[in-house]
Amino acid sequence: MTTVLETCRIPPPKGAAAELLLQLSFFDMMWLHFNTTRRLIFYNHPCSEAEFFNTIVPNLKHSLSLTLKHHLLVAANLLYPLDADNSKPAFRYISGDSVSLTIAVSGLDFDELVASHARESDQFYDLLPRTPKMSDEGSYQIVPLISLQVTLFPGRGICVGLSNHHSLSDGRSILGFMKAWAMINKSGDDKVFVSRNVESLPSFERPICKDSSRLNGIFWDVMKKIPLKPAATHPLPTNRVRASFILRQSDTKNLKNLIFSARPNIDRVSTFVVAAAYVWTTLAKSLGPAGDENEVLIIGADARGRRNALFDPPVAVNYFGNLLGGGVARVEHRKLAAEDGFFAAAEAIVDEMKAKIYDGDEFLKSPENLLTEMPKYRNMRALAMVGSPKLDFTEADFGWGEAEKVEVLSLDGGGYSVSLSNSGDGDLVVGMSLTKEEMEAFASMFATGLYM
Incomplete structure (x- = not known):
């Protein structure tokens, strides 16, 4: 073909x-x-x-x-x-x-x-x-x-x-x-x-x-203790299907209002927070109980432009390389899958971002902690946020106009990942890669949950 x-x-x-x-x-x-x-x-x-x-x-x-x-x-x-x-x-x-x-x-x-x-x-x-x-x-x-x-x-x-x-x-x-x-x-x-x-x-x-x-x-x-292996560019067969889901501006506004009404103590409720919380809870509910009682959401953060204990002056925004850190939000599965799981997820995400990313860039103070922290989550079901709506690959215009669609094939790797990107008109595109059965359950719950 x-x-x-x-x-x-x-x-x-x-x-x-x-x-x-x-x-x-x-x-x-x-x-x-x-x-x-x-x-x-x-x-x-x-x-x-x-x-x-x-x-x-x-x-x-x-x-x-x-x-x-x-x-x-x-x-x-x-x-x-x-x-x-x-x-x-x-x-x-x-x-x-x-x-x-x-x-x-x-x-x-x-x-x-x-x-x-x-x-x-x-x-x-x-x-x-x-x-x-x-x-x-x-x-x-x-x-x-x-x-x-x-x-x-x-x-x-x-x-x-x-x-x-x-x-x-x-x-x-x-x-x-x-x-x-x-x-x-x-x-x-x-x-x-x-x-x-x-x-x-x-x-x-x-x-x-x-x-x-x-x-x-x-x-x-x-x-250096891990053997270097050739990169698996084509991990076939993936046994996966991929789909995109739209969170419209009206959806994210509605989700924010639900939080403001039910949990007025939660502040800094951004579009990212409600989108991540909604996808996380939808996935947890559609997959059912995890092997461990806890589930985690891995949140990335860009260290460029941040003046902190590690970098002063800050690293310039035009630096080409890796400069990622972040945080890990954790919630018990029973709370995440409960009727009010969306609020528990949002609260956990906001708390983690305030502790590690917003206030003082805590994630940059001891980067070596990543080496000991990440293995702790090995037995927990984890969802990783890939990319950001701020990083819009559709804007790369070769003279053919903005891109019609971006597919992140990295989502096909082991575990669970989600990509968030802009649709071009202010809506959010949620990219998922799951088994066929998992995708059917997720899609059904994603659509009905927006009307909670």
Whole structure:
């Protein structure tokens, strides 16, 4: 159904920096043994195969090369030491390094793929690039960091797929790279991109704090004991279906009002809080009792721009890399699944965000606690919030308009995850990946619960 026509390597243009060598920070090391982050961005852009091959593909290759000039780290490799006791991992770019770009044509049903109802997850992986294999070089394993694929649906649309090693960066940085590529492709060169970002071109130097050396050592001592495995780009079969659910502005307003009425003591009730609480309780009720009596919600937080005990001055918002922390809200299953479980969830989320994120950035004071805290939740049913409505990949306009749909294939991994994104008109899109039976139960409860 999908035919790969070409896989090529795109280097930065001549005149780009000759090399780049950066030690990973502890924020990067946290993600060394995670699977790749996988996204598909769909564009409603009817075009012929002739236009695609003769104009669109050459333009994409040219603009990608220009983008790598400003995002050199994307073209780098991860150097993972074979002698982990005497070396630490690093990112390295040298002249000749490049990014893998696959060009394909698909006969899959574009309208079915961008729909909201439950669809088989496995079919989406035709649109995702394969990650180049690891190799050995002297005393290091060489790990490619990103791969890209552009797939044409003749006469209907285009899909841009990307898979990146999470140690490269978090969602904010990858979004910055994609929007830069899109802007450069749309304008034909990098002049507009540079003029708009002259004060905020991506910065790659790893952030230094007074505890950097100690923290890097602590995290590496843990990570080096875990064998480095090739990233599972295509975890097939997934045995999953994926669907999207809309929380309209009127829905979130209604949910906020319910909290204000029932629990007036809960403050800082944001759209994120009500959306996360609603999805969490809906999932708990639809899945039934968990193995452990407690359930947890993992909440991410971006550390950029925060002046605190760890970073003073704060890390600039144009920093390219990983800078994520956050908190974990915990509620007993019986309370979460109760009739007033939504209020218990909202209260737990607000309390955790106030304790760890809002007031004093507590999550940044002792980052090493993550290494001991996260294993405590191993036997509890966990729901992870992936992405943020603030990180809108639909805004990456290659000249084909804003994207029709974004699918986060990373949700197909083990456990339970949910993506939150904007619909473009102020509503929230909730992305879920579950087994068919779980999805049917969740969908039914999601729709009826909005009228509680």
